[in-house]
Amino acid sequence: MLLLNVDVISERISNRKAKEIYELICRQTTVSKIELLEQSGMTVSTLTRHLEELTAQGLILESGFGVSTGGRRPILYETNPAYAYVFGLEISRTLSKLVLVDLGMTKLEARSWAMTAEMTPDVLVGLIVKEAQAMLAHHGIAISDVLGIGIGSVGPVDRHSGVILEPSYFPSKGWQQVPICKMLSEELGIPSMLDNGANTAILAESWHQRSQSFKHLLYIHAGVGLRSSMVSEGKVIYGAVDMESSVGQMIIQTDGVAPRDKSGNYGALESYVSLHAIEKRAKSAIKMGRTTLLTQLVADPEQLTYVHMMEALQKNDGLVVEIVTEAATYFGIGLANLLNILHPEKVILGGPLLAGGELFFQTATAVAIRKAYYYPAYQVVFSRGGLGEEALAIGAAVLVMNRLFKV
Structure with a gap:
């Protein structure tokens, strides 16, 4: 998925097996150690060591005990939504929307802009940067606690280079060959990732329905x-x-x-x-x-x-x-x-x-x-x-969060 300095996201979890465990926990609301043993195929000692590491890093939390099947009640684990925060951005022909979410994909704040004839890439990026900084200040979030910004845009896009290519029917001029990831990363000082809006929307819905x-x-x-x-x-x-x-x-x-x-x-x-x-x-x-x-x-x-x-x-x-x-x-x-x-x-x-x-x-x-x-x-x-018209923006945030699992 996209680039620039996004490797710093995946490097937050340095061990491949720890990434596997973290992804298993993310894909479920809560999960017991016994279930993780079955799902991961790891030994008890290996699983225990990585769970302790993830807990110490603040990536996961112990969330109580499950139902006993005869022995001790199993410990339940869940991800820590306050470990980090993510921006999700939708760029569409009629409106653009910025959301700030935690790692549980709970929306903390959102802002939309109508895509008028005056809304060129430079104008929109300026508004996004100003609003993103205001959101962080309002919630007392340090920039170091932000994983990055995901962008779901009207296509076609080149997700590997972070460029919006040749979209049709934008009200304003200038939306061809836009290096949107470079622009936002340089202004905000955080990693950025790009995909087309349909892909980010389905990522959001898949995340929302992950327990089904x-x-x-x-x-x-x-x-x-x-x-x-x-x-x-x-x-x-x-x-x-x-x-x-x-x-x-x-x-x-x-x-x-x-x-x-x-x-x-x-x-x-x-x-x-x-x-x-x-x-x-x-x-x-x-x-x-x-x-x-x-x-x-x-x-x-x-x-x-x-x-x-x-x-x-x-x-x-x-x-x-x-x-x-x-x-x-x-x-x-x-x-x-x-x-x-x-x-x-x-x-x-x-x-x-x-x-x-x-x-x-x-x-x-x-x-x-x-x-x-x-x-x-x-x-x-x-x-x-389940997410309505915010699916594209929230899915862009999911795009960034998924980078934590990247080996």
């Missing part, structure tokens, strides 16, 4: 574009290149709608399911004279936004219901294609389109289930996730 039995998770973010990622056995699946936005170029109608830009495919899913596509459909309908509450909310159809559409949807406006249902149906077809290829156990759906109410979510998931090839033998769980 799901091994294969798929995440789809639907907003300005479509972004996806997948976790298998707790690990993000990476391709040869950053694949974050490729799901939006899934062709669902070969002679369909033209792409928004020349690099896209005709009839691609994103041309039917995105904020731009839905707004475009509504603007066209208003110009054709369709009856709708939208004309009471905005005088000029070209000024229409998705926010206006959600306001009309709350009032059950017929046109908006029609447009959202149609988009959700296309989205469900795309989901079914992914189900039939990847067969995840659980699908987590996020982004503005999913936050707009039940209609989109219920329509899309119903279509996907009906078109899943092995249904009902193949049962998939759909969810909006």
